[in-house]
Amino acid sequence: MSFSGPASILTKRAEYFFPATGHFYKNPPQIVKGYMQYLFDQQNKRYTDFYAGVSVMNCGHSNPEITKKTIEQLNDLQHTTTLYLTQPMVELAEKLALILPGDITRTFFCVTGSEANEGAMALARMFTKKQGFIALQGGLHGRTHLTLSVTGIPMWRLDDQLVKEHIYFIDRPYSMEVSQDDAMAQSLAQLELILKEHGENIAAMILEPIQGNGGIVMYPEDYLQKVQALLDAYQVLLIIDEVQTGYGRTGKMFAVEHYGIVPDIIVTAKALGNGIPISTFSTRDEIANAFTKPSASTFGGNPVAAQTALNVLQYIENNRLVEQANVLGDYLKRKLRQIDSPFIQEIRGTGLMIGVQIQSLDPMITSAERTDEILEKIKEVGFLIGKNGLNRDVLALQPPLVITKEDIDDFVSSLEKVLQTL
Incomplete structure (x- = not known):
């Protein structure tokens, strides 16, 4: 299948969508495929999904064990x-x-x-x-x-x-x-x-x-x-x-x-x-x-x-995903707290629903702008995360519950490097 690419989609969104329909990123990818904790863009670049469609994909994207039975029901x-x-x-x-x-x-x-x-x-x-x-x-x-x-x-x-x-x-x-x-x-x-x-x-x-x-x-x-x-x-x-x-x-x-x-x-x-x-x-x-x-x-x-x-x-x-969310959530919070960065003001939440409160440290840059900067940079190195909060300055980490410790290690290491570049 050929894909039109992000620029074409942005053009059509601007023409046919309501202006209220926003999107993340200055340079957004076109997502074309998902498998478990991963998403892929039109160039087959893999992203580890730490947002899960806002807590939707708890069991992972296009999980074959689930979709097989869904398709059977759809056919019946x-x-x-x-x-x-x-x-x-x-x-x-x-x-x-x-x-x-x-x-x-x-x-x-x-x-x-x-x-x-x-x-x-x-x-x-x-x-x-x-x-x-x-x-x-x-x-x-x-x-x-x-x-x-x-x-x-x-x-x-x-x-x-x-x-x-x-x-x-x-x-x-x-x-x-x-x-x-x-x-x-x-x-x-x-x-x-x-x-x-x-x-x-x-x-x-x-x-x-x-x-x-x-x-x-x-x-x-x-x-x-x-x-x-x-x-x-x-x-x-x-x-x-x-x-x-x-x-x-x-x-x-x-x-x-x-x-x-x-x-x-x-x-x-x-x-x-x-x-x-x-x-x-x-x-x-x-x-x-x-x-x-x-x-x-x-x-x-x-x-x-x-x-x-x-x-x-x-x-x-x-697959004991409730227990896994508890164990991996504790692990994720522990790893996040080991990051030494003045931009992290607070880490909140439980299980695999973690919020990282961001502060700017620069009177010319808002905390929301700083958060957007982090989202953009972490996307470039292969991780998709969310943002929320009353001021839109909280990193929302809500990955599929099927992620692994290795995924968490890679993400935290990448986030630490991103924060060092700000």
Whole structure:
């Protein structure tokens, strides 16, 4: 197959895409092939992928064990709706009931994380008969009108006409200016005040167990326990958004397990399909029973997506990817902390979801510009990484869970050399 090359693609993007559709790099490659932890450009240059399509490809690109069964399903039955009986969807729902936290056993299938978060919020309203929501600053929950309205990152909020009434934001329990204890105390105090004043009309609080786009920010270990106790006192549900963190990414099957709680509703997507679109919102019987009005997602849980998800879960289990993410994540953090560079301000996260906070050290260069410089240089030596954070100055390291220690050694060595050139 011949490839048109990056210049041609950039020209057509400029002509036919919305201007909102951006891309990484001043000199972007054209990605034409993927295999496990590697991607290849139009010149067959190999890149080790340390971003995994933003935590999507946990099992690796074009994983032959998974795609083989996906193709078989595609050849047998590609699509019906939930109005007909198909086996992959019910088998997937049954499998999820075994691995989801606590007594969460009921699942509604969708296509995108945005759609699933919107469904979870609608479910919370139906169950509680209340309409308000609480969210964290720095959170990102989707592109629908309501999920944008509970997104606490200004650059992702699109317009000024989002829902404002009955939407309340509190600070996340993290700050580089104050101690972790002080940040948590401030966040909890804000939550308690909002609940006292408005709790009678708040359906749920929605949050990511680890903020992804917010800069890969974890919370103090007992934060969510204290949050849930406050919410329970006012009959407010807790929705945990695991779109970016689910299915082994953080060294647990679900990141909420790090905090020792079971949410009322949990949302998943991304890694469940390993590149095939599928998402879920799941809950326990009592809450699910409130969702009685007819509803469906045209493509949610279709046979190809559901069978792929079953293959993904089997592959994660057979290859112990949850344990591997935990071991390799600790190894990656250890290696990163051995880098002696003034540009690294902080290293955060757990499992294979690591954020490296970058600082500029030059008043003429912003930390975001410095981060872009690092992304460009590390790409040139064969590694693709992400960026996030409120100021877009955090290196996002979220590789496929099938990477090796050798991949990590090569990456850290290359990153150290790149930082020395700045």
